[in-house]
Amino acid sequence: MKSVDFDTIVIGAGPAGSTAAALLAENGHNVALLEKTKFPRYHVGESLMPFCYFPLERLGLTDQMDEIGFTQKFSVQFVTEDGSQSRPFYFFQHYDHPSSTTWQVLRSQFDELIMDKARENGAEVRELTTVKSFIEESGSIVGVNAISPDSTAYQLRAPMVIDASGRDTIAQVKHKWKKRDPELNKIAIWTYYKGAKRDPGLDAGSTTVAYLPGKGWFWYIPLEGDVVSVGIVAEREYLYNDTRELSQIFEREIKNNLWIDEHLNCGEQFGKYWSTGEYSYRSEFCATNGLLLAGDAYAFLDPVFSSGVFLALKSGEMAADAVSNAITNNDFSAGQFNDYGKELCKGIEAMRALVYAFYDESFSFGDLIKSNPDLRGDLTDCLIGDVFKDFTELFGAVSDFATVPSKLKHGLVA
Numbered sequence: 001m002k003s004v005d006f007d008t009i010v011i012g013a014g015p016a017g018s019t020a021a022a023l024l025a026e027n028g029h030n031v032a033l034l035e036k037t038k039f040p041r042y043h044v045g046e047s048l049m050p051f052c053y054f055p056l057e058r059l060g061l062t063d064q065m066d067e068i069g070f071t072q073k074f075s076v077q078f079v080t081e082d083g084s085q086s087r088p089f090y091f092f093q094h095y096d097h098p099s100s101t102t103w104q105v106l107r108s109q110f111d112e113l114i115m116d117k118a119r120e121n122g123a124e125v126r127e128l129t130t131v132k133s134f135i136e137e138s139g140s141i142v143g144v145n146a147i148s149p150d151s152t153a154y155q156l157r158a159p160m161v162i163d164a165s166g167r168d169t170i171a172q173v174k175h176k177w178k179k180r181d182p183e184l185n186k187i188a189i190w191t192y193y194k195g196a197k198r199d200p201g202l203d204a205g206s207t208t209v210a211y212l213p214g215k216g217w218f219w220y221i222p223l224e225g226d227v228v229s230v231g232i233v234a235e236r237e238y239l240y241n242d243t244r245e246l247s248q249i250f251e252r253e254i255k256n257n258l259w260i261d262e263h264l265n266c267g268e269q270f271g272k273y274w275s276t277g278e279y280s281y282r283s284e285f286c287a288t289n290g291l292l293l294a295g296d297a298y299a300f301l302d303p304v305f306s307s308g309v310f311l312a313l314k315s316g317e318m319a320a321d322a323v324s325n326a327i328t329n330n331d332f333s334a335g336q337f338n339d340y341g342k343e344l345c346k347g348i349e350a351m352r353a354l355v356y357a358f359y360d361e362s363f364s365f366g367d368l369i370k371s372n373p374d375l376r377g378d379l380t381d382c383l384i385g386d387v388f389k390d391f392t393e394l395f396g397a398v399s400d401f402a403t404v405p406s407k408l409k410h411g412l413v414a
């Protein structure tokens with residue numbers, strides 16, 4: 001084999017890639033983290049789940065999270081079309097632990113914090129460096145072809161590559177591994193407001209999910225500096241039914257939920273309107289020889305329960321552990337990553353089943369808990385991100401109200 005430049009190359013410095021790189025470097029491995037943009041860069045996905053705390057704790061970043069002064073999030077609440085508000089769901093009532101106060105983050109700052117940690121731990125971070133393709137030899141990935149900031153093409157070699165390129169999904173595109181979720185095919189339009197209404201006290205930083213029955217839902221995420229992130233998620237045909245002008249669609253939809261309308265009334269929209277076809281997907285495979293997928297580069301789930309950053313951090317952490325083992329065993333074959341794939345799919349499936357229930361017209365969390373008060377704890381576990389456990393009983397009960405999807409068979413090693 002030709003000489004190698006690094007033990008591991010990580011593509012993408014979002015939460016998944018930077019976490020993997022930081023933990024591998026901390027473990028003494030020689031890691032390159034390649035990021036196509038220059039940080040800080042904009043990213044959507046500001047609302048964290050309580051269990052983000054644990055990967056952040058392992059990274060040694062929880063104190064810095066508090067020092068930065070991100071908006072504290074104590075709860076999530078659900079609002080109906082006519083503006084009726086559920087009792088906020090306070091995480092600390094379920095689990096009396098520091099993780100129960102989580103954060104609404106400015107992703108530019110949050111992602112840079114983790115990338116800086118990777119650098120501090122010894123990873124070689126190269127920004128403005130775009131990975132164009134993989135180098136494949138004798139059935140294994142052995143490096144990448146990249147473009148440097150001055151547009152020079154070059155190769156980097158390593159026995160292990162982690163694809164954490166987010167929704168660019170480099171490996172899925174190259175290998176044609178992308179499998180869209182059969183039902184979760186919504187799109188999102190979002191923007192930002194200044195001076196919009198905040199609920200009082202503990203609820204000031206709450207995430208609100210406001211329903212548009214039969215159509216979709218709004219997110220309302222209070223951020224620092226009196227800014228609120230507001231977005232709508234719904235079917236493409238519905239949103240684009242009379243215009244493709246994002247601002248007009250947004251204005252039209254605000255009027256369809258009283259709570260959203262009332263909260264935005266006193267605020268002022270600023271900046272652009274963003275949109276994405278945010279179709280949910282999972283890669284047919286999580287790994288092949290010399291290659292492992294993490295974060296959105298592996299799977300993306302509808303953002304209704306704010307699970308994306310958590311799954312990115314967690315899969316970054318799990319990828320670092322799996323790759324550390326592979327380095328120790330000097331074995332980078334796909335089989336090394338069997339457990340990684342199985343465990344990650346377990347957590348994703350729990351969230352996915354909950355997302356399906358959310359979109360099922362005949363389902364309500366209230367009815368589920370009224371009939372099964374003993375399952376409140378399991379349901380809460382899902383909502384806070386404690387998802388790597390057995391939820392057979394919970395989803396058995398959910399199936400009395402809503403269709404629970406069959407587990408996807410793909411997503412394991414090639």
Ligand SMILES: Cc1cc2nc3c(=O)[nH]c(=O)nc-3n(C[C@H](O)[C@H](O)[C@H](O)COP(=O)(O)OP(=O)(O)OC[C@H]3O[C@@H](n4cnc5c(N)ncnc54)[C@H](O)[C@@H]3O)c2cc1C
Nearest residue numbers: 012014015016036045047131166295296303306308309312
């Ligand atoms: C509309 C919407 C709303 C969302 N809301 C939430 C929310 O409220 N809460 C939540 O937890 N999640 C939310 N998410 C999901 C969340 O944004 C993602 O799950 C999360 O950012 C995934 O992290 P990641 O590290 O996998 O990828 P990313 O954060 O996307 O990072 C990938 C990085 O790879 C880099 N990259 C890409 N291609 C290359 C390349 N070829 N070479 C080098 N670098 C490359 C990119 O520049 C980027 O920096 C939302 C998503 C959407 C679409």
